[in-house]
Amino acid sequence: MKITIITAFIFAGLLQSCMPYKNGQSPSSTDSSYAPPSDSGTAPVYDNATLQGNKDDFENTYHAVVSFSIGMKSGSYFNSSGGNTVIGVCEIYSDGSKKVWFNQDWWNNPSTTSNARKILYFHELGHCYFNRTHDSRTYSGGRPYSMMNPIIDPVLFYYNSSSVYKAGYIQELGSPTPLNNTNSNATYPIIFSTYQDGSCD
Secondary structure, eight states: OOEEOOOOOOSHHHHHHTSOHHHHOOOSSSOTTOOOOOTTSOSOOOHHHHHHHHHHHHHHHHTOOOOSEEEEEOHHHHOTTSOSOEEEEEEEOTTSOEEEEEEHHHHTOTTSOHHHHHHHHHHHHHHHTTOOOOOOOBOTTSOBSOTTOSBHHHHHHHHHHOHHHHHHHHHHHHSOOOOOOOOTTOOSSEEEEEESSSOOO
């Protein structure tokens, strides 16, 4: 039985991160109402090259060796219940094995930027490699504290707006004070779901 666990601090930051960003407006260049790529064969397919490129970037940035499975699944795998736009998951199993899946429809959409893919990739490896939970904290102006925010659009906005914010997110991911996600009564698999826009389960 799959149980989705979305972990976050329960305080004002949680409420803010689960609402549409600033008066219902998403700040990023990604569109939460995207359509999947057409079957015409003209839509670009980014999955293999960009998965490997992001893996190389993650391993070089953090001097890491990623040994678990990373791949793509169709959007229906993530949103079979008709729910919100889940774009990535980290699955952790009782035997300690881990898998990362990305929403192929979102990943291959021409409007999805390379920075959005990188943030999502690093975020999911934040779960599966660094054992991080979601972190919904924000600074007083609304800027997400961490790339581990469960919604990537506000992170993407600030990541794109300043090289200082970008460097800060990269550094914080690799040297955090992790939130405690150890639960001896956990039901496996543990699944962390990440969203594109401002809605939460």
